[in-house]
Amino acid sequence: MSKLRVYGLILAGGLSTRMHRDKAALKYQGKTQLDRAFELASRHLTNVFVSVRADQTLDPMRAQRPMIVDSVAGDGPIVGIRSALIAHPQVAWLVLACDLPFLSDAVIENLLRERDSVGFATRFAAAYKSAHDGLPEPLCAIWEPAAAKPLADYQAGGGHCPRKFLIRHGARLLEPQDARALDNVNTPEEYSQALAALDNAIPMQLKIQYYALMREQAGRSEETLETAASTPAGLYEELVARYGFTLSRDQLKVAVNSEFSDWSRKLEEGDAVVFIPPVAGG
Amino acid sequence: MNFRFTISPIDTESARRELQTLSAGGYVSFEGWVRDLNEGQEVTRLEYEAFQELAVKEGDRIIGEAMRRFPVKHALCIHRVGSLGLSDMAVWVGVSSVHRGEAFDACRFIIDEVKHRVPIWKKEHYRSGDSGWVNCERCAAAPLHSRAAHSPVEDSLVEQSHAEHPHDRIALANPK
Numbered sequence A: 001m002s003k004l005r006v007y008g009l010i011l012a013g014g015l016s017t018r019m020h021r022d023k024a025a026l027k028y029q030g031k032t033q034l035d036r037a038f039e040l041a042s043r044h045l046t047n048v049f050v051s052v053r054a055d056q057t058l059d060p061m062r063a064q065r066p067m068i069v070d071s072v073a074g075d076g077p078i079v080g081i082r083s084a085l086i087a088h089p090q091v092a093w094l095v096l097a098c099d100l101p102f103l104s105d106a107v108i109e110n111l112l113r114e115r116d117s118v119g120f121a122t123r124f125a126a127a128y129k130s131a132h133d134g135l136p137e138p139l140c141a142i143w144e145p146a147a148a149k150p151l152a153d154y155q156a157g158g159g160h161c162p163r164k165f166l167i168r169h170g171a172r173l174l175e176p177q178d179a180r181a182l183d184n185v186n187t188p189e190e191y192s193q194a195l196a197a198l199d200n201a202i203p204m205q206l207k208i209q210y211y212a213l214m215r216e217q218a219g220r221s222e223e224t225l226e227t228a229a230s231t232p233a234g235l236y237e238e239l240v241a242r243y244g245f246t247l248s249r250d251q252l253k254v255a256v257n258s259e260f261s262d263w264s265r266k267l268e269e270g271d272a273v274v275f276i277p278p279v280a281g282g
Numbered sequence B: 001m002n003f004r005f006t007i008s009p010i011d012t013e014s015a016r017r018e019l020q021t022l023s024a025g026g027y028v029s030f031e032g033w034v035r036d037l038n039e040g041q042e043v044t045r046l047e048y049e050a051f052q053e054l055a056v057k058e059g060d061r062i063i064g065e066a067m068r069r070f071p072v073k074h075a076l077c078i079h080r081v082g083s084l085g086l087s088d089m090a091v092w093v094g095v096s097s098v099h100r101g102e103a104f105d106a107c108r109f110i111i112d113e114v115k116h117r118v119p120i121w122k123k124e125h126y127r128s129g130d131s132g133w134v135n136c137e138r139c140a141a142a143p144l145h146s147r148a149a150h151s152p153v154e155d156s157l158v159e160q161s162h163a164e165h166p167h168d169r170i171a172l173a174n175p176k
Helices: A033-042 A077-087 A105-121 A145-156 A162-169 A188-199 A212-218 A232-243 B012-019 B052-069 B100-117 B152-156
Strands: A006-011 A048-052 A067-069 A092-097 A125-129 A136-143 A172-174 A204-209 A222-227 A253-256 A259-261 A272-276 B003-006 B026-033 B041-050 B072-080 B082-085 B089-097 B120-126 B131-133
Touching: A006 A033, A006 A077, A033 A048, A033 A092, A033 A105, A048 A077, A067 A077, A077 A092, A077 A136, A077 A145, A077 A162, A092 A105, A105 A125, A105 A136, A105 A172, A136 A162, A145 A162, A188 A232, A204 A232, A212 A232, A212 B120, A232 A253, A232 A272, A259 B052, B003 B052, B012 B026, B012 B072, B012 B089, B026 B100, B041 B072, B052 B072, B052 B100, B072 B100, B089 B100
Parallel strands: A006 A048, A006 A092, A048 A067, A125 A172, A204 A272, B003 B072
Antiparallel strands: A092 A136, A125 A136, A204 A222, A253 A259, A253 A272, B026 B089, B041 B082, B041 B120, B072 B089, B120 B131
16 A cells, blocks of 8 residues: 555634634734745645635635635534545645744654654654643644544544544654744734744834724733834734734834834834824814 | 914914914915714714824925925914814914915815824714724725825815805905
8 A cells, every 4th residue: 555645734714812813814024824834835745725614715815725614513623634634535634733933844844754754653643742741733743544533533522622632542743853843823922922033033122102093902002012023014913913903004104203114114122113093184 | 383283272363373474465274173974973072183293293294395385475284182072173274375376275285185194083973872083994994095185084074165165264364
């Protein structure tokens, strides 16, 4: 029996409740998480899909990619994994959560290589071991077709956690190359930290003032913030994650030190930044 | 500074006096008032706020542009901030010049530019109990900064340029 092919599955159907916005749309270095994860997988695999809930199929960000729509009931990533195993039952799935900003090509290469080296000894899945608790990370793993049935049974029995499934059924566990490789980003604070780490920038203090609708949405008229965002554009991205501002960047202007500014201006320590919502004087 | 803010009612009389000069033969002013209806909603009051540090710079730039474009003697714009009731004056623009034509033109230019460029925001409170930031919520779909000419904001104020309007207050003093 020859080795099964591997397809990629990017999980981007989560509700992002702690982030207060669609996590898949968070940007790092100018690119959405969804795009970053999709492109990462595509560098190693020919067939990559985005896992979506039925109500996300019209979302333009997701719809531009091949999608696998949830086809089984339930909540959480187990639904996406099962739906993929059902949609293409003859392939194994490299499953990646889109909210792992530190994943690298090396991590993916190693995962694929390890699966190859053990062949079918990987009965259900090959997964990285979390650097924090040593438990399998089911959302950076290769799920084998053989997992489809036991996973269905597990869910039918009331289970919903793919990690517990892997603990119970035994996955081949791999050591991640770097301790942070599998860190995921669930909150605005974690997002700020990840942005800082990825930009490898030194955080600086900025003074930010909010007016009108944005003052109400931020719940404050000003604050001093430590950020690694190097431009007003990056800062706005970070603040949208924190406060859920409803205005898109193209509706705003920005001022730095009380003068209109370009969105790509390099921010400096102590700069005073004001985002200017659509004006309505007179 | 030719562009100012005030939290108290605009004192148009003293503002008008600032524009007087012996060589001016005409004076045009515009007043923007809080109107009771905007886009079908009954408005009960408005709250204005501004990013004043930048607003006065941009307002002064607009007046400077107007003075370069039109040969007027003096121009002044005063904008109110805070909570305003119906018929309260939100903004006043005054221009004096040798002849009337350029005073009308400059006055119109200044109010149009102020509405589109100066960081001032208003929140409308409606009889329904609802409220909303003008141009930010109900009109959020269209980026305002790229929009040309008139915003719906203008509709919430009495338009002084329509001569038939009962509230018309374009004043032309000592016409020549």
